[in-house]
Amino acid sequence: AMDPSELDFVDEEYETRMVGFEVDCNDGKGEPAACHHVAEFFSVVKNDKARAAKLFAQNCETNDHMPSCFSLARLYAIGKGVEVDMTKAESLFKKGCEGGLPHSCYFYGTMMLASADKMKDAAKKTETTQNAIKLLTENCMNGDVESCYTVGGYHISQSNPHRDPVKAEEVLKASCEKCHAPSCYNLAVMYKNGDTGVPKDSTLYNKYKAQTNKLINQRKKDLRQLTKGG
Numbered sequence: 680a681m682d683p684s685e686l687d688f689v690d691e692e693y694e695t696r697m698v699g700f701e702v703d704c705n706d707g708k709g710e711p712a713a714c715h716h717v718a719e720f721f722s723v724v725k726n727d728k729a730r731a732a733k734l735f736a737q738n739c740e741t742n743d744h745m746p747s748c749f750s751l752a753r754l755y756a757i758g759k760g761v762e763v764d765m766t767k768a769e770s771l772f773k774k775g776c777e778g779g780l781p782h783s784c785y786f787y788g789t790m791m792l793a794s795a796d797k798m799k800d801a802a803k804k805t806e807t808t809q810n811a812i813k814l815l816t817e818n819c820m821n822g823d824v825e826s827c828y829t830v831g832g833y834h835i836s837q838s839n840p841h842r843d844p845v846k847a848e849e850v851l852k853a854s855c856e857k858c859h860a861p862s863c864y865n866l867a868v869m870y871k872n873g874d875t876g877v878p879k880d881s882t883l884y885n886k887y888k889a890q891t892n893k894l895i896n897q898r899k900k901d902l903r904q905l906t907k908g909g
Contacts, residue, residue: 722735784818812833820853859894
C-alpha cells in the first residue's frame with residue numbers, strides 16, 4: 680500500500696505540473712483542452728476561482744474553447760472568482776450554445792425565459808419566450824433532458840395561453856426514456872388526470888408511476904452507496 684507521504688509527493692508533483700501548464704496557457708502555447716483542465720484544477724481542487732476565471736476567459740476568448748466559455752459563464756452567474764454579471768453570463772452561455780454545447784443551450788434558454796418573465800412589453804415578452812422554447816425544444820431533441828423537462832413544464836402550465844399538452848407529452852417521454860425521474864412523474868400525472876389531447880389512461884399512469892418510483896429508489900440507493908464510500 681502507498682503510504683501518505685508518497686501520496687503527498689504525487690499531489691505536489693501534480694500541482695507543479697499544473698502550474699507549468701498554466702504558464703504555457705498564459706503564453707498562448709498550451710493546448711486548449713489542457714488549458715481547460717488546468718483551469719478546472721484551480722477551480723475545483725484548489726478552490727481558486729479567480730485564477731480559474733482568468734484561465735477560462737483566456738481559453739474562451741483566444742482559443743474559442745467552448746467548455747471554458749461555459750465554465751466562465753457559470754462563474755459570472757454565481758459570482759465566484761468574478762463579480763456577478765448576468766449579461767456576461769448570458770452572452771457566454773449563448774456562445775457555448777452556438778459552439779455546440781447542449782448544457783450551455785439549456786442555461787441560455789432558461790435565462791431567456793427568466794428575462795421574458797420580467798418584460799413589460801407583451802409582444803416582446805411573447806417573442807422572447809417563444810424563441811427560448813424553440814431553442815430548448817431543439818436542445819431536447821438533441822438529448823438534453825433538462826431542456827425536455829423545462830419545455831414540458833411550459834406546455835402543461837395552466838397560466839400559459841400557448842400551452843400544448845400533446846407537445847408536453849412528446850418531450851417528457853423523450854427525457855423519461857433517458858431516466859429523468861421528474862419527467863416520468865409529470866407523465867404519470869398527465870395520464871392520471873388527462874389533459875387537452877391527452878386522455879386519461881390508467882395503464883400508462885401505472886407504467887410511469889412505477890418508472891418514477893424505480894428511478895427515485897435507484898437514486899436513493901446510489902446516494903447511500905456514496906455516503907458509505909462504495
